[in-house]
Structures are given as structure tokens and as C-alpha cells.
Amino acid sequence: MTADDIGEPAADPPPADPPTAERPTDAPPPGDDGVALRAVGIGYAYGDLVAARDVSFAVAKGEVLGFLGPNGAGKSTTIKMLTGQLPPREGSIEILGLPMPDKREEIQTRIGVVFEEKNLYPTLSAHENLRFFGKLFGISDVDADGLLERVGLAGRGDERVSRFSKGMQQRLMVARALVNNPEVLFLDEPTDGLDPVSARSVRQLIREEADRGAAVLLTTHDMHEADELSDRVAFINDGTILALDTPEALKLQHGRRAVKVRFAADGVVQEEVVPLDEAAGARLAELVARPDLITIHTEEATLEDVFVEFAGRRLE
Amino acid sequence: MPVRVDLVKAIVAKDLRVFLRDRFYVLVTVMGLVFYVLVFWLLPDTVDESIGLGVHIPGGEQLIAQQAGAGGGFQIVPFDSREALEAAVTDGSEVVAGLDFPEGFLEQAATGEETTVRVVLSGGAPEELRPALVGGVREIVAAIGGGEPPVALPTMSDVVLGPDRTGQQLSMRERMQPLLVFLVLIVEMFALASLVAAEIAQKTVTAVLATPTRVRDLLAAKATLGTGLAFVQAMAIALATGALLQAPLLLTVALLLGAILVTGFGLIAGASGRDFISIVFWSLLFAIPLTIPAVAVLFPGAAADWVRGLPTYGLVETIVGVTAYGEGWAQAWRSLGLVAVWCVVAFVMGLAVLSRRVERV
Numbered sequence: 001m002t003a004d005d006i007g008e009p010a011a012d013p014p015p016a017d018p019p020t021a022e023r024p025t026d027a028p029p030p031g032d033d034g035v036a037l038r039a040v041g042i043g044y045a046y047g048d049l050v051a052a053r054d055v056s057f058a059v060a061k062g063e064v065l066g067f068l069g070p071n072g073a074g075k076s077t078t079i080k081m082l083t084g085q086l087p088p089r090e091g092s093i094e095i096l097g098l099p100m101p102d103k104r105e106e107i108q109t110r111i112g113v114v115f116e117e118k119n120l121y122p123t124l125s126a127h128e129n130l131r132f133f134g135k136l137f138g139i140s141d142v143d144a145d146g147l148l149e150r151v152g153l154a155g156r157g158d159e160r161v162s163r164f165s166k167g168m169q170q171r172l173m174v175a176r177a178l179v180n181n182p183e184v185l186f187l188d189e190p191t192d193g194l195d196p197v198s199a200r201s202v203r204q205l206i207r208e209e210a211d212r213g214a215a216v217l218l219t220t221h222d223m224h225e226a227d228e229l230s231d232r233v234a235f236i237n238d239g240t241i242l243a244l245d246t247p248e249a250l251k252l253q254h255g256r257r258a259v260k261v262r263f264a265a266d267g268v269v270q271e272e273v274v275p276l277d278e279a280a281g282a283r284l285a286e287l288v289a290r291p292d293l294i295t296i297h298t299e300e301a302t303l304e305d306v307f308v309e310f311a312g313r314r315l316e
Numbered sequence: 317m318p319v320r321v322d323l324v325k326a327i328v329a330k331d332l333r334v335f336l337r338d339r340f341y342v343l344v345t346v347m348g349l350v351f352y353v354l355v356f357w358l359l360p361d362t363v364d365e366s367i368g369l370g371v372h373i374p375g376g377e378q379l380i381a382q383q384a385g386a387g388g389g390f391q392i393v394p395f396d397s398r399e400a401l402e403a404a405v406t407d408g409s410e411v412v413a414g415l416d417f418p419e420g421f422l423e424q425a426a427t428g429e430e431t432t433v434r435v436v437l438s439g440g441a442p443e444e445l446r447p448a449l450v451g452g453v454r455e456i457v458a459a460i461g462g463g464e465p466p467v468a469l470p471t472m473s474d475v476v477l478g479p480d481r482t483g484q485q486l487s488m489r490e491r492m493q494p495l496l497v498f499l500v501l502i503v504e505m506f507a508l509a510s511l512v513a514a515e516i517a518q519k520t521v522t523a524v525l526a527t528p529t530r531v532r533d534l535l536a537a538k539a540t541l542g543t544g545l546a547f548v549q550a551m552a553i554a555l556a557t558g559a560l561l562q563a564p565l566l567l568t569v570a571l572l573l574g575a576i577l578v579t580g581f582g583l584i585a586g587a588s589g590r591d592f593i594s595i596v597f598w599s600l601l602f603a604i605p606l607t608i609p610a611v612a613v614l615f616p617g618a619a620a621d622w623v624r625g626l627p628t629y630g631l632v633e634t635i636v637g638v639t640a641y642g643e644g645w646a647q648a649w650r651s652l653g654l655v656a657v658w659c660v661v662a663f664v665m666g667l668a669v670l671s672r673r674v675e676r677v
Contacts, residue, residue: 105528117519306626
């Protein structure tokens with residue numbers, strides 16, 4: 001059994017050859033091998049409703065793992081188990097070498113969480129929110145201004161959160177998750193509701209945290225975000241991981257590969273999609289030679305296409 | 317495992333700040349305190365349980381003057397005419413009943429001649445007043461005529477079971493005191509329930525529990541804040557109404573128990589409510605039975621036996637006993653013990669419900 005089989009992060013750099021994207025289920029090997037977070041066969045059910053089952057994966061230090069799935073797929077339940085909010089009914093979790101939930105308190109001093117809900121104290125200011133959570137981590141001198149500057153809220157620290165826009169609240173949530181300089185970051189839809197500019201700055205921040213060495217577990221149903229940010233992506237649907245690999249590997253292995261050519265035949269714009277199979281070379285040469293050629297585009301598969309192939313449904 | 321004091325302190329400080337930022341609760345709290353104190357000092361502190369009795373007796377003004385102020389529970393007021401007497405009884409503010417004697421009554425009564433005396437009653441007069449007045453008139457006639465009542469009156473002795481509070485009727489001010497204290501405690505029960513429910517509804521509790529904070533730290537903080545808020549305000553009321561001047565330590569312990577009691581119920585209401593309306597519903601569900609003993613003090617003799625089984629009965633009994641009758645530990649320990657038992661029950665239930673709710677968010 002190899003590390004890839006159970007969703008272990010690849011050694012640096014990621015492998016050139018895409019690994020197979022079969023559902024990882026086996027237990028990973030023990031030991032401190034740069035893995036910050038390891039889940040083995042974890043599952044949870046709300047009564048008869050199974051929210052997650054047999055979920056296994058690992059995230060390395062400095063890696064961003066994207067958890068991609070539609071609403072209700074089991075992403076948030078998995079995060080709740082990993083952050084100690086829900087005890088897993090089965091399987092085991094190890095974070096920074098410590099078992100969860102047995103060492104929950106120790107683990108929680110070293111992790112940061114951005115929740116799906118905007119769960120800030122609305123009647124407190126941004127400063128007060130950050131300082132309060134700093135105290136809960138045992139930090140009495142939180143650099144609230146520095147954190148606010150990092151999320152683009154410089155100068156807004158004394159304003160009450162209730163006066164913040166949804167996007168500003170989301171950015172403050174990200175700042176709150178960084179209060180304790182976490183080694184593992186759990187981000188549940190961190191750019192949800194943000195305008196494009198704010199979303200970009202939050203993505204940049206996530207990348208910075210990963211570059212700093214933090215392991216990042218990012219749940220999202222935004223395939224572009226997952227593609228842009230994630231070193232690896234896990235597809236989750238109906239509480240089960242369907243595939244786990246780098247975005248490139250998933251797209252190459254499972255996506256459609258084609259070239260779209262547009263030309264003006266008798267003054268009418270037409271287009272032709274040429275699948276990149278054995279016959280593609282000759283047909284492409286033919287099209288490129290046309291005097292009325294307008295554009296040539298590669299038709300790369302998106303993560304959404306790959307997800308549909310695995311799950312039989314779209315992300316939204 | 318013990319609670320972490322630093323975390324509890326941080327949560328209490330945050331909750332206090334959130335509480336003080338809520339204009340509604342601050343307004344209700346401040347206005348409530350001022351209003352309750354005003355009401356207390358405006359209420360009469362004397363007891364006048366005599367019944368005003370109007371008398372119209374032509375030619376007998378001197379006899380009335382002798383009877384006026386004779387006591388017996390009647391305040392006798394003379395009237396010059398039948399019309400004036402009836403008007404006064406109808407009005408009801410000065411007298412609730414009257415005796416209208418006919419012209420020449422004294423002479424007729426002295427000679428044994430048959431006469432008719434009209435007993436005039438207002439609609440709100442106690443039912444027992446009519447036979448009492450009839451009996452009184454017969455005695456007057458017998459006294460005027462020099463005759464004796466038809467039977468010899470027996471010698472009577474009375475036995476009072478329990479504390480003898482005959483003649484120590486509570487003034488309206490004294491009766492209101494426990495109710496005012498309770499209103500403060502109940503308002504704080506609402507406030508705590510609201511704070512707890514908001515923490516759950518906004519899911520801030522999830523964020524708090526994703527830090528090294530444990531459920532027990534959170535519960536300790538909520539309990540501390542709720543008890544503290546209720547206790548400080550109950551003490552303020554007790555201080556402003558002068559209740560603390562008598563047996564201050566005993567009353568402080570009683571109010572602390574009261575604060576703990578309402579905090580326990582506040583935690584249950586807060587954890588059970590999902591929005592403001594449901595918090596109000598749950599809080600009222602507890603507030604009404606908790607207030608009944610304090611209301612019962614306003615209507616002596618109206619409380620049924622089951623009222624003694626309510627959690628706050630012992631507390632009201634202690635407050636009344638200390639402030640109105642000057643009782644001490646010797647009389648109050650049993651009542652306070654009962655309240656303490658209820659405190660444990662309410663608190664354990666409150667913490668259990670809240671703990672369960674918090675873990676399910």
C-alpha cells in the first residue's frame with residue numbers, strides 16, 4: 001500500500017505522473033512525516049442520516065487541500081469532526097501528531113477555524129472580537145491592528161461588527177482564525193459572499209499562510225477557487241470521498257481534452273471542437289491551414305467536469 | 317477537571333460588555349430599578365383595617381360622639397340626614413355601611429316600643445358586615461333599654477398556632493417588598509436567557525468551543541454572569557428599600573440563593589428558546605410560578621397549600637420574616653434550606669439543558 005492510496009500528501013514536489021484517483025480508504029502509515037492532519041476512515045451520522053462515512057485523507061504542512069463538494073455533501077460535518085466539535089462515530093483523527101478528540105484542548109490551541117456561519121459578536125467591535133478570542137487562546141496582547149491590516153480592514157477596528165458588510169465580516173472571520181498563528185487552518189467556505197476583490201485578497205492570505213508552513217483544509221463549492229488555491233483536491237459527495245489528487249492530475253485523467261477552432265466559412269463564423277485523440281493531428285493541421293481561421297483555443301476540462309464524471313451531478 | 321478561571325473571566329467580561337451594549341436590557345434594568353424603588357417609597361407604610369360606619373340618629377348626636385373612636389374595628393362617622401348617609405355609603409370612600417335610625421329612636425327603644433332601623437350597605441361591603449351590624453344594633457337597643465342580651469356570653473380564650481402576628485398586619489409597602497425583589501430577579505432571568513439564546517442562535521458558541529475553551533468553562537461563565545447580575549440588582553433594591561438594615565447577612569444569603577435560583581431557570585429558558593418569542597414563552601413559563609408566592613403576600617389567606625411547594629416560597633417567607641417581623645437565622649434556616657435545595661435542582665437542570673444544547677449546535 002502506498003501513501004497515495006490513502007490520500008497522503010505527496011512528497012515535495014508533487015509527482016509528475018498523476019496518481020490514480022480511486023477512493024482512498026485504507027489507513028495511512030503512522031509517524032511524523034510532515035503530515036499535519038490525518039483522518040482515517042472517519043464517519044458521522046445525524047440519527048439515520050449518514051453525513052460522512054469512511055473518510056480518509058491527510059494534509060501536509062504547507063499544503064492546501066481543497067474539499068470540493070455540493071451543499072450537504074459532508075464537508076462541514078468532516079470539518080466539525082476534525083476541529084473537535086463533533087466526535088467521530090468511527091475512524092481516527094490525528095492533528096499535529098496528537099489524537100483528536102483525546103487531546104482536543106492541546107490541538108485547539110494550535111488550529112484556526114473559519115466557520116461557514118458569520119459567528120462573530122455583532123455588538124462588539126472588530127478589535128474586541130479579536131482580543132476576546134485571543135484571550136481564549138491565552139494570548140493577552142493580540143496584534144489586532146496587524147491582523148485587520150492583513151485582511152484589508154485597517155482602520156476599522158473600533159467599529160461594531162453589526163455595521164460591517166457581509167464581506168467585511170467574512171474577512172474578520174479570517175483574521176480571527178489567525179489570532180493564534182495556527183499550524184493548521186480549517187476554512188469552511190472562506191470566500192462565500194465576498195466580492196471578487198475581497199475574495200482575491202482572502203485567497204492570497206490563504207496562500208501566504210500555506211507558504212508560512214500552515215496546513216490548510218479548505219472546503220468550497222467554488223471549483224475555480226479550489227483549482228486556484230489547492231495543491232490537491234478531494235471530491236466529496238454523499239459523505240464519501242470520491243477522488244483525491246492534484247487538480248491537474250484530476251483534469252488530465254478524467255477531463256475532456258480538445259481544441260476549439262473558430263473560422264469564417266463564407267462569411268459565417270463557425271467553430272469546431274477537435275478531440276485530442278489519434279486523429280487530431282491531421283484535422284488540426286487542416287483547420288490551421290484555412291485562410292479564414294479566426295481563433296484556436298484549448299478546451300481544458302474543469303474540476304466541475306471531473307466532479308460530474310465522478311458524482312453524476314453538478315456542484316451547485 | 318476544574319474550570320479555567322482565566323477563560324471564565326474572559327467570557328464573563330465579554331458577556332457583560334455584550335449585555336451593556338444591549339440598550340433594551342440596560343434601559344429595562346435601570347428604569348426597573350428606579351421605578352421599583354419609587355413604587356416602594358410611595359406606598360403607605362401604615363395599616364388601617366378599620367371599617368368606616370356611617371350613622372344617622374336624630375337627637376342622638378351625643379351618643380355617637382361617645383362611640384366615635386371607641387374602636388372595635390369601626391370608624392364611626394355621624395351624618396345629619398338619611399340622604400347624606402346614603403350618598404356617603406354609595407360613594408364608598410369614607411364609609412362602606414351605615415345605620416339609619418328613625419326619629420325618636422332613643423325614646424322608643426327606652427320604652428320598649430317597636431322600631432325599625434335601616435342598615436345601609438354599599439355593593440362592595442363584606443358579606444359578614446350585615447349580620448354584624450344587625451347584632452350591633454340589637455346590643456345598642458339592649459344597652460339603651462337596660463336589658464340584657466338573651467344569652468349569657470361565654471368567657472373566651474384564644475390560642476394562636478405558629479408565630480402570633482395578630483395586630484402585626486403588613487403594610488402595603490412591606491407586602492410589596494418581596495414582589496419588587498422578585499421582579500428584578502425575573503427581569504434578569506429574561507436577560508440571561510436572551511444572552512444564552514443569542515450565543516446559540518448566532519453560533520458564536522461554536523467559535524468559542526473551537527478554542528481551548530471547554531463546555532464547563534462556558535457554563536461556569538454563564539452561571540457566574542447570571543448570578544452576579546441578578547444578585548447585584550436584588551441587593552441594590554434591598555439597599556434602596558432599606559431591607560438590608562435588618563439582618564443584612566441573612567438577607568444577603570437569601571438574595572444570593574434567589575439569584576442562583578433564577579439563573580438556573582434562566583439557563584433552561586435560554587437553552588430551550590430559539591428566538592426572542594420562544595425565550596419570552598419559556599421565561600414566562602418559569603416566571604409566573606416563581607412569582608406566585610410573592611404575589612400571595614399581597615393577598616393574605618389567598619395562598620393555597622401548593623404555593624408552599626413552589627421554589628420561591630421559602631425565599632418570600634424569609635424576606636417577609638426578616639424585613640417585616642425582624643426574624644433571624646433561627647426562624648429562617650428551614651426556609652433557606654428549602655430554597656438551597658431548589659437552587660441545586662434548578663442549576664443542575666439548567667446546566668444539563670444548556671450543556672446538551674451547546675454540544676448540539
